[in-house]
Amino acid sequence: MSRISTRFAALKEQGRGALVTFLEGYDPDPATSMAILRGLPGAGADVIEIGVPFTDPMADGPSIQKGGLRALKSGATLAGVLAMVRDFRKEDAATPIVLMGYYNPVLSYGVDRFCTDAAASGVDGLIIVDVPPEEADEVEPQAKANGLDLIRLVAPTTDEARLPRVLAATSGFVYYVSITGITGTRSASTADLAAAVPRLRPHTDLPICIGFGIRTPEQAAEAARLADGAVVGTALVDTLAASLDEQGRAKPDTVRKVLDQVRALAEAVHGVRKAA
């Protein structure tokens, strides 16, 4: 069983929802980013998404755009992000890691080589935002051959006719985009969150995580209550950004501030008791 399946199965057994965190790799610099990554499992992250920085992130709002540019300025590359995962794996063999990003850096690295290297580095799943199921043959054979889950986004615009096709192309977990929009620009309402499971559950047994628009511990808890997990990204990137000095450099308390927020989110998410 993959790390992702194992983790969700264990959470289900404990009657808990998952906290999935997102931060850009190398934001604001490799050392700080690595320190945060190392601290995430201890702070309560159940699944870790690492953003692979790209110059033109089409589905991201201003916060994650800026995070990506800070990361690129500090030298982020796909190879560098894979190296971070390898370092992380030396200490943590259990926490699933998902790389999230856009296709062009992967294409440039070489899809075959990337999937081989990602699996060897300890990556468990991929979210490639701009490769929809229609273009899945670009990456699916290589990802499958290397045991990497391909996690797909399902949006409010994904209609009933299309849903089975999207879900059939998904493994690991389903990422439900709770708002019609880009990351971090609008807060999801309870009604937005509540729409996810009734729409998706008839079509899939995979765990369902809700993201895009979840900022607070209350929202995260609500998402975890309604679905199998909550994804928080922009709120963490905002906290990181607010902790930097005028030149955009990390300050001594940057790592602590981000991890404190993860702890608060985790406490709320894990406080929700679910039927095992």
Place this chain on the structure above:
Amino acid sequence: MNKPLPNSFRQGPDARGRFGQFGGRFVAETLMPLILEVEQAYEAAKKDTAFQAEWRRLLTHYVGRPSPLWYADRLTKHLRAKAAPGMGAKVYFKRDELNHTGAHKINAVLGQILLAKKMGKTRIIAETGAGQHGVATATACALFDLPCTVFMGATDVERQQPNVFRMKLLGAEVVPVTSGAATLKDAMNEALRHWVAHVHDTYYCIGTVAGPHPYPAMVRDFQSVIGEETREQMMAAEGRLPDALVAAIGGGSNAMGLFYPFLDDESVAMYGVEAAGKGVETHEHAASLTKGRPGVLHGNRTYLLQDEFGQILEAHSISAGLDYPGVGPEHSWLHELGRVNYVHATDDEALAAFQLCSKLEGIIPALEPAHALAYVLHQAPAMPADKIIVMNMCGRGDKDIFTVARHLGVKL
């Protein structure tokens, strides 16, 4: 001899929206259902005679088509005077700068706005570089009483003030985009992001033959009116097809429109002229086909200016309309097949051509076709005098006089 099948260059795209390996639909899931809806609506519109008749009516009575095919006599003589004896091709201009709004952009905009109305969309968004596509879209939206938002890089807002004011006069909202280098690429990112958040009521009117399928094919089809007219007008004027076609390439919509109807005429050579900025040997140019390599951006696989890690590079050109690090996917395909020759002209060459054309023909070209003309100045003298070149004069230069004055050190 193994010859390509008839029509082989005119069969794209395939069902996946691909021209060979190029094109496709590389968008986030939120947009995917809408892209499919646009495709369906466009396929229906193609066969809808009422739709086509309405578009043609607008082209005739609102845009002023057909645009003339002009024999540039003085320019031809000027080039022959410097050419070897018996050399110096006849140069014609396809005068799309005479269209309402001053460029070819309006051809495809009117088609897309009619489509948006057919789809029941009530808001229009667009990206723009030089502002020509933004002006065309704002114009069509005024005509059809649709709210219009144009995304424009803040850098371009600065250097294209007259067009910004025009768009506002036409009732459009102009949103300056400050991310990245604040030029056309960033305007397109922002338009796509806005569209993701407003898919239910909004149509994205793309200005060039790029973006996810069906945009490259759709914009090409609408712009093909340029090549269809040229073919007819050339038969009337000379009784034969031209020997060479020349057009500037940013995203490549005016070039695709001129080239497409001639792609299967083997005797017709084609030259797409990219912007070489300060030179293709420098880092400041916009020559994606000459210096880039295939990648995925803005919904399609195509040639892109990118670094070794797949990060997109900033393009540079004196022409805001060519200042884009990608190119339409069909051009990438035609480039690899060798059907079209992709060449380039620098900022300085375009500036020289801009001035020469103004003085010799009484036509102030936009900086975009000034790049095409720069190549004509080089190519025509190398061709025998009985050969014919058609260059697409795809826009007029009124919008560029401030930029040109600045480069020439003139204070207005």
